[in-house]
Amino acid sequence: xxxxxxxxxxxxxxxxxxxxxxxxxxxxxxxxxxxxxxxxxxxxxxxxxxxxxxxxxxxxxxxxxxxxxxxxxxxxxxxxxxxxxxxxxxxxxxxxxxxxxxxxxxxxxxxxxxxxxxxxxxxxxxxxxxxxxxxxxxxxxxxxxxxxxxxxxxxxxxxxxxxxxxxx
Numbered sequence: 613x614x615x616x617x618x619x620x621x622x623x624x625x626x627x628x629x630x631x632x633x634x635x636x637x638x639x640x641x642x643x644x645x646x647x648x649x650x651x652x653x654x655x656x657x658x659x660x661x662x663x664x665x666x667x668x669x670x671x672x673x674x675x676x677x678x679x680x681x682x683x684x685x686x687x688x689x690x691x692x693x694x695x696x697x698x699x700x701x702x703x704x705x706x707x708x709x710x711x712x713x714x715x716x717x718x719x720x721x722x723x724x725x726x727x728x729x730x731x732x733x734x735x736x737x738x739x740x741x742x743x744x745x746x747x748x749x750x751x752x753x754x755x756x757x758x759x760x761x762x763x764x765x766x767x768x769x770x771x772x773x774x775x776x777x778x779x780x
Contacts (some may be wrong), residue, residue, distance in 0.1 A: 717761040
């Protein structure tokens with residue numbers, strides 16, 4: 613195994629932290645939707661707060677953005693915000709209906725399948741990384757995890773507790 617640089621380890625740690633925050637994002641956005649009575653309003657508030665945070669990061673950053681370069685991006689590169697908005701709305705609805713654990717499992721399985729297909733076809737400007745047995749196994753494991761989480765959710769029902777032996 614090769615030694616990792618401190619910056620690559622920090623990047624890996626930030627990615628893991630970002631992934632760990634996903635269920636928290638689902639829960640906080642779901643709570644906000646419950647308070648406002650609107651999934652779309654909660655999502656708009658979430659995105660607005662996120663935009664303010666990003667402007668703050670840009671302001672504090674040592675690296676200055678190249679706004680002119682952003683105008684040269686392909687048309688589909690501008691759809692990230694629309695896709696992200698749909699993701700936030702969908703995650704709130706899923707979390708309210710399925711709970712954080714099953715919603716997160718469904719999202720992760722969907723992300724892995726989609727990412728594998730994007731890699732395989734080299735879509736959206738990604739380098740082509742063909743499907744191979746290891747990637748296929750990863751997709752299969754993600755689907756197995758989704759099936760297991762769904763089965764557990766069905767067995768637990770809305771109470772979140774396993775049914776007693778008598779109730780089975």
